[in-house]
Every structure is written in structure tokens, then in C-alpha cells.
Amino acid sequence: MDTPIYPALITKALETVKYPGNGKSLVENEMVEDDIRIDGRKVSFSLIFEKPTDPFVRSVVRAAETALKTYVTADIEPTINVKYRKEPAPAPERPLPGVKHIIGVSSGKGGVGKSTVTANLAVALAKKGYKLGVLDADIFGPSMPKMFGVEDEPLYMVNQEGRDWIEPVQKYGVKMLSIGFVVDKEQAVLWRGGMASNALKQLITDAWWGDLDYFLIDMPPGTSDIHLTLVQTLPITGVVVVTTPQPVALADARKGIAMFMGDKVNVPILGLVENMAWFTPAPHPEERYYIFGEGGGVKLAEELNVKLLARIPLVADIRSHSDDGDPVALQAEADGKTSGNAEAQAFMDLASEVVKAVDLRVSTLPPTEAVKVH
Ligand SMILES: Nc1ncnc2c1ncn2[C@@H]1O[C@H](COP(=O)(O)OP(=O)(O)OP(=O)(O)O)[C@@H](O)[C@H]1O
Numbered sequence: 621m622d623t624p625i626y627p628a629l630i631t632k633a634l635e636t637v638k639y640p641g642n643g644k645s646l647v648e649n650e651m652v653e654d655d656i657r658i659d660g661r662k663v664s665f666s667l668i669f670e671k672p673t674d675p676f677v678r679s680v681v682r683a684a685e686t687a688l689k690t691y692v693t694a695d696i697e698p699t700i701n702v703k704y705r706k707e708p709a710p711a712p713e714r715p716l717p718g719v720k721h722i723i724g725v726s727s728g729k730g731g732v733g734k735s736t737v738t739a740n741l742a743v744a745l746a747k748k749g750y751k752l753g754v755l756d757a758d759i760f761g762p763s764m765p766k767m768f769g770v771e772d773e774p775l776y777m778v779n780q781e782g783r784d785w786i787e788p789v790q791k792y793g794v795k796m797l798s799i800g801f802v803v804d805k806e807q808a809v810l811w812r813g814g815m816a817s818n819a820l821k822q823l824i825t826d827a828w829w830g831d832l833d834y835f836l837i838d839m840p841p842g843t844s845d846i847h848l849t850l851v852q853t854l855p856i857t858g859v860v861v862v863t864t865p866q867p868v869a870l871a872d873a874r875k876g877i878a879m880f881m882g883d884k885v886n887v888p889i890l891g892l893v894e895n896m897a898w899f900t901p902a903p904h905p906e907e908r909y910y911i912f913g914e915g916g917g918v919k920l921a922e923e924l925n926v927k928l929l930a931r932i933p934l935v936a937d938i939r940s941h942s943d944d945g946d947p948v949a950l951q952a953e954a955d956g957k958t959s960g961n962a963e964a965q966a967f968m969d970l971a972s973e974v975v976k977a978v979d980l981r982v983s984t985l986p987p988t989e990a991v992k993v994h
């Protein structure tokens with residue numbers, strides 16, 4: 621007569637099976653679920669593994685079957701179900717699923733204040749109550765960590781929906797990640813295109829950005845592989861182009877705008893920001909010196925039929941606040957009106973114009989599609 625099979629026999633047999641990942645038995649690892657069913661010679665239960673990519677799943681199941689036949693009875697008929705502790709999150713249909721509007725901040729020429737505008741625009745929009753994210757994609761000169769005063773901040777991972785994600789740094793109501801967190805400035809320029817692009821894609825798709833109203837990207841100056849990566853990875857709602865009033869900067873801004881409005885890349889221009897439009901010395905706030913020429917940005921906007929979103933003066937305050945890691949826009953009042961600080965006010969006004977420009981763009985043009993590679 622057959623001796624009866626009972627659960628303790630099963631467990632005892634499974635105690636002899638070691639999980640190769642750590643050399644401990646399946647029982648010790650708590651991999652045997654408490655769901656053993658016995659019906660005559662038929663036995664079923666579940667083994668729990670960490671994740672579906674565990675390389676030992678098949679070999680462990682086989683070893684368990686062998687152990688049951690060896691230590692319980694040779695004519696046992698086992699059914700072993702495999703379960704996982706962490707079901708992987710399904711890949712999102714598109715990157716940044718919780719983000720409403722993606723705005724590129726771009727310039728033709730370097731050093732015109734693109735990063736200054738990005739940081740202050742982000743802070744100003746956050747002050748107005750919007751949920752903000754900033755991605756510093758300028759591999760040639762990542763400056764968001766400095767402007768947000770988080771240069772030495774370590775990066776943390778966060779577990780959401782069953783997997784680990786990079787957690788953006790939070791400061792001034794803005795979530796921020798910079799390519800500068802992942803690579804040294806000196807190294808970055810030496811990186812071959814693909815490496816920098818991949819690192820950047822990770823900051824977009826492997827980070828837990830969550831729900832955001834606006835996602836600003838500080839793009840590298842001019843045109844580069846990085847621009848291509850960005851327009852291929854993300855459906856960019858529109859681009860804000862920053863220029864200074866002098867002819868060299870304007871000529872480069874024109875080229876930058878042409879790149880976004882070409883046949884292959886079709887990203888709408890939200891408008892132009894004329895930065896360093898005039899110099900105002902701190903002791904004489906009413907004075908304006910047009911040291912880079914007067915109204916270059918205004919004329920370019922007219923010529924190209926794009927909106928002039930703001931004219932930002934050149935004032936010492938803007939630079940020093942950026943260098944200190946607290947963008948000048950933080951000085952503004954939340955209602956955007958009662959600020960005594962004209963520079964902060966200028967960025968609050970820019971934020972209002974950007975909100976309007978995005979609304980107009982969304983209501984008049986079809987959504988941007990990420991550029992396909994052929
Ligand atoms: N309106 C302004 N008034 C005073 N200083 C400014 C203004 N705009 C930018 N700056 C200063 O000019 C310098 C260059 O600005 P910023 O780094 O924002 O330019 P960028 O276009 O991002 O440059 P890069 O091409 O190097 O990334 C910085 O020191 C910044 O603080």
C-alpha cells in the first residue's frame with residue numbers, strides 16, 4: 621500500500637534543494653509558498669522567485685522535482701507553479717506619461733543665458749503653482765546643479781510600481797536631473813555621441829518624474845546629436861529660443877530656429893527671449909544701456925514671425941543669484957505683481973507668456989510626434 625504524502629514530507633524534501641543564488645535552501649529562503657495541495661500522488665505548490673529574469677528558475681524547479689521523487693516517493697506527480705515577488709512594471713507607452721507639456725529651451729550661440737532662463741522660468745512657473753520638472757541636457761556645460769545649489773547632492777533610487785527608478789532632486793518646488801550628475805564636465809565633451817545620448821535617455825525614461833505640468837529641457841547650444849536624440853525620444857510641445865541682441869547671436873538663433881522648423885524635425889517655436897536686452901546698473905534701476913545693440917531680439921521675432929516672450933535686462937543680480945544657487949525669480953511674489961524686484965518680475969512675466977504660448981500652440985496645432993529614425 622502506498623504510504624500517504626503529507627506537507628511536512630514535501631517541505632523536508634525541499635530543504636535539500638539549494639538556491640544557487642545564495643547557497644541557502646528553498647525553505648530557508650522562504651521560496652516555498654504556503655499553498656501545498658495533495659491529492660493521492662498528485663502534489664501542487666508554488667515556488668516564489670524575486671523576478672522573472674532570475675536565471676535559476678528552470679534549474680531550481682527541476683532540482684525540486686528530483687528531490688520530491690528522491691525523498692518523498694518515486695511515483696509522485698508534482699505540479700510546481702512559479703511566482704515572482706516583483707512583477708515588472710509594464711513599459712510605458714510613451715516616455716514621461718505623466719507630463720503635460722515638454723518645452724525645450726534652446727539657443728544658437730553659447731553663453732547667451734539659456735540656462736539662466738531655464739532655471740528662472742522653472743522657478744517662476746513653480747511659484748505660479750504648476751508642477752515642474754527640469755532636465756539639464758547640456759552635455760557641454762551642465763549648469764543646473766549649480767543654479768539650483770545642489771551640486772554635491774547624491775542621486776537616490778526610488779521603488780515605484782515594482783522597480784527602481786532614478787529619483788529627481790527636488791528644490792524650490794522643481795524636480796531636476798542633470799547630465800552633470802552622471803558625468804564630469806571634462807569627460808562629457810570626450811563622450812562619443814551614443815554614450816551621452818544613452819545617458820540622457822536614461823534620465824528621461826528611467827527616472828520617476830511623476831505628474832508634471834511642464835518639463836523644461838536645457839538643451840546644448842547650437843545643433844548636436846543631443847538635439848536629435850531629444851526630438852527622437854520625446855514629443856516636444858515647443859521650443860523657447862534664447863538670444864542676446866547682438867548680430868552674431870541673432871544669426872545663430874536664426875539657424876537654431878530653422879533646425880526645429882525643418883521638414884524632418886517639426887517642433888513648433890513657442891517664442892523668443894531677448895536676454896541681456898539692456899544693461900541696468902544696480903544703483904540706477906531706471907537707466908538702460910544697450911550694450912549689445914538695441915532691440916535685436918525684437919526685430920528677429922518680427923522677421924521670423926515668432927512671438928517675443930520677454931526682454932530680460934542684464935543686471936548683476938541675475939548672475940549673482942544664479943551663482944549662489946538661488947535663481948532670482950525666487951524673489952518674486954507668488955501673485956507675480958507685487959514684487960519689488962524688477963528682474964524677478966521679468967521672469968514671472970516670461971512664465972505667464974510661456975503658459976499662454978503653450979495654450980495657443982496646443983489649441984492650434986496637432987501634437988508633436990517624436991521624430992522617427994529611418
Ligand atoms: N540677464 C542676465 N543678467 C546678468 N547675467 C546674466 C544674465 N543672463 C545670463 N547671465 C550670466 O551670464 C552667464 C552665462 O549665462 P548662462 O550660463 O545662463 O548661459 P548659457 O546660454 O546657458 O551658456 P552655455 O552655452 O555655457 O550653457 C552666467 O554667468 C549667467 O549668470
Ligand SMILES: [Mg+2]
Pocket residue numbers: 734735736758761763
Ligand atoms: Mg548653459
